[in-house]
Amino acid sequence: MARTAGSHSETTGPRVQEAALRLFARQGFAAVSMRQIAAEVGVQAGALYNYTPDKQSLLFDLMRGHMDALLAERAARGAGGDAVSRLEEFTRFHIRFHLARPDAVFVSYMELRNLSPENFAVIEGLRRSYEDELEGILRDGVAAGQFDVADTKIATLAVIAMLTGVTTWYREAGRLSVTEVETIYWDMVRKAVAA
Amino acid sequence: MARTAGSHSETTGPRVQEAALRLFARQGFAAVSMRQIAAEVGVQAGALYNYTPDKQSLLFDLMRGHMDALLAERAARGAGGDAVSRLEEFTRFHIRFHLARPDAVFVSYMELRNLSPENFAVIEGLRRSYEDELEGILRDGVAAGQFDVADTKIATLAVIAMLTGVTTWYREAGRLSVTEVETIYWDMVRKAVAA
Known part of the structure; x- marks a missing residue:
């Protein structure tokens, strides 16, 4: 489990960045919620905070x-x-x-x-x-x-x-x-x- | 009353446009609500629909x-x-x-x-x-x-x-x-x- 989580986190970090960039470009920073970014990445909203504080x-x-x-x-x-x-x-x-x-x-x-x-x-x-x-x-x-x-x-x-x-x-x-x-x-x- | 409302509506239309422009520029279109625009103009949210359908x-x-x-x-x-x-x-x-x-x-x-x-x-x-x-x-x-x-x-x-x-x-x-x-x-x- 730990190894799987570890390998996930290596790829999830960049995916969070890519999802945020895509959503910010399409809708604008102010209109995008952390919840939407999490949904775009396919993780729980709470899990997003492992990758970025805000x-x-x-x-x-x-x-x-x-x-x-x-x-x-x-x-x-x-x-x-x-x-x-x-x-x-x-x-x-x-x-x-x-x-x-x-x-x-x-x-x-x-x-x-x-x-x-x-x-x-x-x-x-x-x-x-x-x-x-x-x-x-x-x-x-x-x-x-x-x-x-x-x-x-x-x-x-x-x-x-x-x-x-x-x-x-x-x-x-x-x-x-x-x-x-x-x-x-x-x-x-x-x-x-x-x- | 009717005359006052009439003279208001002549100045309120441009003020709605100016408020919308200011808010869109500052926060982005998607993040701004009709309610915020109304508040910026100083009218009730419902009254805004006299000036613009959406x-x-x-x-x-x-x-x-x-x-x-x-x-x-x-x-x-x-x-x-x-x-x-x-x-x-x-x-x-x-x-x-x-x-x-x-x-x-x-x-x-x-x-x-x-x-x-x-x-x-x-x-x-x-x-x-x-x-x-x-x-x-x-x-x-x-x-x-x-x-x-x-x-x-x-x-x-x-x-x-x-x-x-x-x-x-x-x-x-x-x-x-x-x-x-x-x-x-x-x-x-x-x-x-x-x-």
């Missing part, structure tokens, strides 16, 4: 997990090349990473308002780290005379908003592959910041 | 009102000048219009999932009309040799996402005026689609 922690863990995965993938890539090639790599990476996680992207944007102030500060810090990487690329390109950007901070936010917007309209069954989409956006980003 | 209608009216206002302002502006000057005017207009209505922008994006299929189709049609105006400007610029855009439909969605993103970070008390923000974005849009 709904706020679930939301925070989802949003932090999303940002941690994003930053870990960036860190694993290194930062070789000049500003133009780094910006191209960043652009293509951003589109691919976010297109693979539309629910997490939607919840991460929409539910910022429902984070506690301490949790909000943590997520904001992680987002800032990600934005700082792009802003660093833009600054390097300006310093090298490759880019001409009036305001590197605003250009950073503009590029990220433009690229993340892909998640609102892209459909796998549509007329364009992810690589084609990346190439179209890269062409616009490259020109938008060009010297 | 919560779905309230949401739809908010989103349609937002799009109607957007399209009415565009129609009032006419479309003089070449593609470059029309694109600049569109860019500056889009930022100003959306910065003035952050709650409506947030709800319009976030609550698309909660519209009934028929209501969703109507809102989608209105959004399409707005996008079509921008795509028309891009097409005219390409035809005139002023713009070079790989895909006018995607460029349209990219520009709108980039510009609307301003609503997520702009603060009136910040370091930039709306006009300065417009100018920075116009510089990036102009270059992004330039021939």
